[in-house]
Amino acid sequence: xxxxxDEAVTTQVAQVAQIIETTLKDAELExxxxxxxxxxxxxxxxxxxxxxxxxxxxxxxxxxNAFVVRHPDENDAAVHRWxxxxxxxxxxxxxxxxRLGDIYLVGKLPLSVVTPQELDRLLGTVLEAxxxxxxxxxxxxxxxxxxxxxEWRVSRGESTRNLDAFTHLTQRPTx
Numbered sequence: 001x002x003x004x005x006d007e008a009v010t011t012q013v014a015q016v017a018q019i020i021e022t023t024l025k026d027a028e029l030e031x032x033x034x035x036x037x038x039x040x041x042x043x044x045x046x047x048x049x050x051x052x053x054x055x056x057x058x059x060x061x062x063x064x065n066a067f068v069v070r071h072p073d074e075n076d077a078a079v080h081r082w083x084x085x086x087x088x089x090x091x092x093x094x095x096x097x098x099r100l101g102d103i104y105l106v107g108k109l110p111l112s113v114v115t116p117q118e119l120d121r122l123l124g125t126v127l128e129a130x131x132x133x134x135x136x137x138x139x140x141x142x143x144x145x146x147x148x149x150x151e152w153r154v155s156r157g158e159s160t161r162n163l164d165a166f167t168h169l170t171q172r173p174t175x
Contacts, residue, residue, distance in 0.1 A: 009059050013037065016057050016114045023116045027123075043123060045131035047165070053105075053126050062114050064093060064107040064122065068130045071101030072141025079103075079141045090129055092122045103137065105129055135165050143169050 020039055024031045030042040037057035042050050043066075053066040072079045083095040083103065093107035105126050109118070138146065146163060150170040153160045163170060 012111050013057055013059065016062060016111050019114055019116055020055060020057070020119060023119045027120065041123070043127045043130070045127065045134070048131045048134040051127060051130040053123065057111070060111060062109045062111060064105070064126065066105040066126050066130055068095070068103040068105055069134065069137050069141070073145055074143065075140050076101070079137060082136065082140060086129070086133065091125050093125055093129060139166065139169065146170065
């Protein structure tokens, strides 16, 4: 493969940075650029309050990294199996775990394919994968913690509203 002149690489990197900034502004997302070619985007969710996604423009690719949930407290094998099965249906990103076992969404695209439409599609996939899977991942990997939190809140007369999605885990069977 022939080397691409530095000037062409610099131009392409600048074009992708402009695409990212314009797309994020047009989508009215909360974002910042801590340094040139680096973006931190807050994607608002419904199940998960928000997903923070970092975008990094390199010489040849756009890398994406988004934290989903910390290392599961229990049932690691079932959580990891669920993630691997879900990876088969994702576009442009996949679930991954870091050395601590925390769960992320990661992706990498060649700069040549980054367009406003593809970036929007990629961010939409991240949001759906992080937000859409959030309750399932909590149920699989944190059921005991959810039950303990519920019992603690009830014992102190605290609201359990934020645990409503997990009623099937917190209510004892009747009858």
